[in-house]
Amino acid sequence: MNSNNHYGQLFLNKRTKFWFILTGVLICLIFLKSAKVVLNYTSSDKYCVSCHIHPLADQNWKLSAHYNNRTGNIVHCVACHLPPKGHFGYLNAKAKHGLKDVYGYIFKDSAKINWDEIKLLDNAKGYIYEKSCMECHQNLFPVKLSVDGSNAHLLYTTTKEPLTCINCHLDIGHYDKNALHAHNTNFGVTVTVNQASYSEPTKVEKFENFTEKIPGSGVSFDMVAIPGGKFLMGSPENEPLRKPDEGPQRNVTLSRYWMAKTEVTWDEYLAFFRATGSQGRTEGQVVTKKNVDAISGATPPWGAPDQGWGKASRPAITMTWHAAAVYCQWLSKVTGKKYRLPTEAEWEFACRAGTETPYFFPGNPRKFTSRGLLKKLLGADTSVIASRIVYKANSNTKTKEPQSVKENPFGLKNMSGNVAEFCLDYYSPDAYKSDTSTVNPRGPADGQEHVIRGGSFKSDAKDVRSAARDFTKTKAWLVTDPQMPKSIWWYSDCIDVGFRVVCEVDSAIGK
Numbered sequence: 001m002n003s004n005n006h007y008g009q010l011f012l013n014k015r016t017k018f019w020f021i022l023t024g025v026l027i028c029l030i031f032l033k034s035a036k037v038v039l040n041y042t043s044s045d046k047y048c049v050s051c052h053i054h055p056l057a058d059q060n061w062k063l064s065a066h067y068n069n070r071t072g073n074i075v076h077c078v079a080c081h082l083p084p085k086g087h088f089g090y091l092n093a094k095a096k097h098g099l100k101d102v103y104g105y106i107f108k109d110s111a112k113i114n115w116d117e118i119k120l121l122d123n124a125k126g127y128i129y130e131k132s133c134m135e136c137h138q139n140l141f142p143v144k145l146s147v148d149g150s151n152a153h154l155l156y157t158t159t160k161e162p163l164t165c166i167n168c169h170l171d172i173g174h175y176d177k178n179a180l181h182a183h184n185t186n187f188g189v190t191v192t193v194n195q196a197s198y199s200e201p202t203k204v205e206k207f208e209n210f211t212e213k214i215p216g217s218g219v220s221f222d223m224v225a226i227p228g229g230k231f232l233m234g235s236p237e238n239e240p241l242r243k244p245d246e247g248p249q250r251n252v253t254l255s256r257y258w259m260a261k262t263e264v265t266w267d268e269y270l271a272f273f274r275a276t277g278s279q280g281r282t283e284g285q286v287v288t289k290k291n292v293d294a295i296s297g298a299t300p301p302w303g304a305p306d307q308g309w310g311k312a313s314r315p316a317i318t319m320t321w322h323a324a325a326v327y328c329q330w331l332s333k334v335t336g337k338k339y340r341l342p343t344e345a346e347w348e349f350a351c352r353a354g355t356e357t358p359y360f361f362p363g364n365p366r367k368f369t370s371r372g373l374l375k376k377l378l379g380a381d382t383s384v385i386a387s388r389i390v391y392k393a394n395s396n397t398k399t400k401e402p403q404s405v406k407e408n409p410f411g412l413k414n415m416s417g418n419v420a421e422f423c424l425d426y427y428s429p430d431a432y433k434s435d436t437s438t439v440n441p442r443g444p445a446d447g448q449e450h451v452i453r454g455g456s457f458k459s460d461a462k463d464v465r466s467a468a469r470d471f472t473k474t475k476a477w478l479v480t481d482p483q484m485p486k487s488i489w490w491y492s493d494c495i496d497v498g499f500r501v502v503c504e505v506d507s508a509i510g511k
Contacts, residue, residue, distance in 0.1 A: 042098065043085075048077040051101055063175035075136070080128050080173050084135040093129070117397040120458075121170055121493075128173075133165040148482040161476070167493070168480045177308070185300045188273045201335035204508045207256060209411070212503075215334050217271040221260060223503055224411050228256035231349050232356060234432055235467035239358055241365045245429040246467045252345050253439045258503040259342065259350050262402045262413050263421065264327070266311030269319070272327050273298055275334075295330045298323055298489035302482065307495055309398045315419045315498040317399065321450050321472055323489045324422050324499040331501065338507030341424040344431075344451045344469075345441050346502060351416060351454065351466045353409035358465045359416065360408040361388055368461035380461065389417035391464050395457035399496075416454050416464040419498035423451040427471035449474060456496035472497075 041047055049058045061067055066075035081097070083090045104113075117123065140153040156163055170176075198213040198220070213220045234249040235242045276297025298319070305318040319327075324341060331339040342350070351360065358365050367381045370393055386394045388406050395417075402413045415421075425443025427450055428434070435441055443451065449471045455464035462468070473494075481492040491497070 039094075043076075043078045043082070043094070045076050048081075051105065057174065060174040060176070064171070064173050065175075066173050068175075075173070079136065080132055083129045083131050087131060097127075114397055117392075119174070119176075120397065121166065124166055124170060125164060128164075128166050130164055133169075137165075148484075151484055152480075152482065155479075161479070163479060177304075183300060183302055184304065187301050187305065188270045188277070201337070204337075206509065207505060210258075212335060212337075214268070214271050214331070216275065219267050219271045221262070221265070221268055223258040224261050226257050226259050226346075226350050226410060228254050229349075230254075231352060231354075233345055233348055233467075235358070235465070239365075239465070239467070241369060241462035241465070242467065243469070245432070245469050247432055250432065251438060252349070252441060254345060254349055255440055256505055257342075257346060258505070258508070259346070259410075259412065260500040260502070261411065262313075263315035263419055263498045263500045264324075265313045266306060266316045267313065269316035269327065270311065272330050276326075276330055295326060295333065297326065297330070299487065301490045302487075302492065305490060307398065313401045314399050315414070317419055317495055317498050318491050319498075320474075320487070320489055320491055321422050327499075328501055332507075338504040339501045340504070341422050341499060342502045343440070343442055344423045344425040344453065347415075347421065347423050347453045348466060350410060350412060351408065353412070355409070355466070358467070359385070359388075360466060361385075365462050365465060370460055371462070385461060389461075389464050390414065390457050391417045391455060391459050391461060392457065393461070397457065399457055414454075416466065417459065418457055419454075419496055420452045420456045420459075420470060421454050422472070422497065422499040423453055425451045427451045427469075452497055458496045 061077070066080075078085075082093050104110075140157065141150060145153070152168055156165075166172075196218040198215050198217065200213070200215055202210055202213050202220075204210050208225050209223065211220050211222050230251055230253045232249050233252045235246040236249060237247060239246075276295050277299070301318070305316075306314070307317075328339045328341060353360050355361075357363075361384060363384050368385045370376065370380045380393060382393050385391070388408075390400045390405060399418055405413055405418075407413055408415055423443075425431070426445075426447025428444045428447060431443055435443065452470045452472060453468070455468060455470075463470070477491040477494040478486045479493050481487050481490075
């Protein structure tokens with residue numbers, strides 16, 4: 001072979017490789033540049049707002065402290081909704097949320113998405129990153145931090161509980177007037193109800209339904225006569241989606257009693273609040289009154305206990321078990337009858353209303369539940385349950401008025417769903433095993449938390465079964481209460497528990 005041709009071919013091969021490598025490098029640089037441009041653009045506020053079309057998101061962001069503040073510093077969308085740029089997991093989180101956004105944009109109708117539910121704390125935790133909060137707020141104890149803020153941040157740094165920044169600052173990125181932690185000293189003062197004022201309570205001569213009148217107010221409510229009898233308390237082992245604390249079943253005998261037709265409404269609770277509360281009183285203060293039998297009611301709440309949904313005949317919420325018990329004491333005093341919270345056995349007997357099935361109407365919990373991938377894709381069967389129970393699938397993440405559902409066979413409404421209801425009993429997961437009482441059982445003699453029953457507007461269908469049990473979580477429900485000591489009257493972190501009352505027969509007839 002000619003040496004000149006050999007070296008010429010070698011030169012051409014090297015030149016080809018050079019241009020090939022150079023072209024590859026240029027393509028990579030162009031790709032990286034384009035990728036950087038794409039990454040930056042898809043992380044811009046403009047892009048976020050164009051894609052995330054949920055109502056008022058842009059407006060509420062611009063009203064929030066992250067945008068509308070005295071420094072003029074804007075906290076951008078990705079500063080909260082992605083891990084800090086450059087940190088491990090940033091690209092993975094961006095890809096994950098991006099794919100969900102694309103899927104939602106193509107396959108979902110934004111008008112049918114429950115945005116109120118998405119804004120709740122439990123859901124927001126999946127879209128807000130703690131690392132990002134700490135990236136900006138590195139000094140948790142600045143000089144001008146209030147005492148309440150210092151106490152809250154001290155709890156955050158020392159607690160072993162699963163506490164996040166948005167437990168207290170959920171509305172910091174998207175303004176919500178109903179979520180503000182301000183002392184609401186005007187709560188209940190300006191609310192108007194029926195102006196007619198009853199001078200005396202209803203007199204009851206026999207065991208039948210009656211309408212109670214609250215003296216000194218224009219408020220009344222219906223009481224339903226619940227006949228005494230026997231029933232099988234708890235759920236059988238083969239009931240779909242049951243929990244172990246619902247058994248073993250046992251036969252229970254109950255005396256007759258009255259139970260409120262509906263959960264205690266805001267009208268009813270505010271009659272108590274106005275009569276017993278002290279707008280200037282703070283937690284821990286002792287009020288001395290000339291009447292030693294006077295009942296000292298709730299202190300003013302922080303924020304809006306009704307969540308801005310409205311009061312009137314909606315169920316009263318966010319009060320503690322203690323507040324509900326004091327309400328019953330006050331109601332007993334002003335009516336001359338014995339009102340109290342129902343025992344767990346009384347509650348279940350009234351909820352079942354003579355039935356032995358999972359609900360007071362026919363239906364399989366497995367058909368009604370929304371749990372599971374298939375149900376999430378295809379949807380649960382709500383044709384029967386939706387007209388009888390206010391629960392997660394039909395509530396739009398808020399309470400409803402009593403007329404929205406049908407009565408159970410005893411004539412009671414919302415025994416299941418709407419709001420979960422306090423019972424008189426202390427909670428124990430083994431209560432049914434250890435309590436051998438068969439006549440008017442009262443549950444454990446002591447305990448830390450109380451039974452709640454019925455499930456709520458936030459509950460899945462499995463948790464609104466007649467036998468489903470739950471309990472108060474006092475510490476968790478007071479995490480964001482800014483007071484020291486914590487309130488004994490209002491839960492700061494529970495919006496779906498209320499109560500209804502029962503009246504003892506011997507205390508009312510002929511009196």
